[in-house]
Amino acid sequence: MNLADFVLSEYGTASSIPAPINRMMAAFAADFRQDKDINVGVGYVNERTIPRNLISEAMQAVIAHPEKYKVALNYGGSQGSPNLIDSIKKFHVENSIGGLTQEILDRNEIIIGPNGATSLLEGIAHVLPPGIVITSDPMYYIYCDFLERQGFEVVTVPEDDNGIRTDVLREKLGGSGLGTRKNDVRFFYIVTINNPTGTILSNERRAELVQIATELSINVGRKIPVFFDKAYENLVHDPTVPPLQSGLLHDDYGIVYEIGTLSKILAPALRIGYMIGNDCPFLRAMIQKTSDVGFSAPLITQEIASYLLDHHVQRQIDTVNQGYRQKARAVKGFIEAHLGDVISSCSGGKAGFYFYLTFDGIQTTEDSAFFKYLSRTTGDVAIDGPDTDKNPRVIYLPGEFCVHPHGDLVEIGKRQLRLSYGFEEVERIREAIELMSEAVDYAKR
Helix, strand or coil: CCCCCCCCCHHHHHHCCCCHHHHHHHHHHCCCCCCCCEECCCCCCCHHHCCHHHHHHHHHHHHHCCCCCCCCCCCCCCCCCHHHHHHHHHHHHHCCHHHCCHHHHHCCEEEECCCHHHHHHHHHHHHCCCCEEEEEECCCHHHHHHHHHCCCEEEEEEEECCEECHHHHHHHHCCCCCHHHHHHEEEEEEECECCCCCCECCHHHHHHHHHHHHHHHHHHCCCCCEEEECCCHHHECCCCCCCCCCHHHHCCCCCEEEEEECCCCCCHHHCCEEEEECCCHHHHHHHHHHHHCCCCCCHHHHHHHHHHHHHCHHHHHHHHHHHHHHHHHHHHHHHHHHHHHHEEEEEECCECCEEEEEECCCCCCCCCHHHHHHHCCCCCHHHHCCCCCCCCCEECEEHHHCCCCCCCCHHHHCCEEEEECCCCCHHHHHHHHHHHHHHHHHHCC
16 A cells, blocks of 8 residues: 655755755765865864863863852753853953943843754744845855745845945835835845855944834834844954944844854854844744753853853954964965956955855856866766776855845856865865866866
8 A cells, every 4th residue: 555655844845855055065075085075165163263172171160160050961941041141241242242332232132042043043934924034145045045945035135345235125125126025024134244255244234224124114014123143253354344333233123133153263063152132022932942942052061151251252262363364365365376367256255264256257056067077077087086086076165056046146156156264274275276276277178
């Protein structure tokens, strides 16, 4: 007897087919050779930035002081560790993060996600009803793909050197754009140092985005939140970048929420993501969502993070940024030396650990000659090497996955790629860029 398969939800049905980037990364990683292949695609932090000794010290201190770090090996509360929340407040005020003051933080709440910043983003999509989400293009592909599988419609707006173009955003929200459908806008989602492009959202654009969201909220008669994803803001390593301001400085109606993470400056495995914003039914729903999926992030890692914020964080940030600043300068030099003749634009390299390249006449898609050369799938054994011992391969993120498939940048996305200088060491990245130069020559044949 043949039985029909399990009945899946719409999200389950959509998720049963791997997203393109998921499929590509999984296929490559299945036989990735650490000593031979080069990963400039996956955005891992550099292993040398993770303070193992400090984390060990913090764990010992947490275990040794149960009077401060209560029941650290037990379940935690749904909002998050009070110690960690206090440490995050202190971190922002004492280091003038975003210009936030004690007064601003006191009139807002901080919650800790159950599993890093990504879990907070997922929670937003569960507690807000499906509708339109406004974001930049190129977009944070992982979250935007999830949103569409969850039933949201993602509307992208191109960026320039200052971030999302607010002039184009106003046009899309106007009569010739969304028109009456602007009533369906559920939220704005902006990565302030954009992934994949590394573009830094200027202070002026932050203020204008809050103003646009405020005007739209007044127009439709309900609050429409702006979520600023600040994942990379502690990694501004170019000294020419002016201090970045928090969107909360411009929030008169309680619509701005900022999502931060300690993954990039401490360790991804601690899984600490947090949200700052107005206390309201939305925020309380987010706390309940955390409870529903397991009470809170592991309390021991929250307390470890609290200790590190209280005792070591600024020196750690300085050390991390010094390393990434040196790598960014070196990698920019490699790009100019080996790819300069075929690159029409290059963004990034001032914060975080990405460069975003646009090639002139060279496609970077999965079916392109450029990609096949670097993945060693040309079919020419002289280029690929034998099946049992492929020549060195390079994994990068094709731009076709970073632009919205129904947005304004589909064609140019076919000539773009994201290059991460986070995980690999400098010499390995140089090798990858030299191989990219060879791939360009191959693609020109």
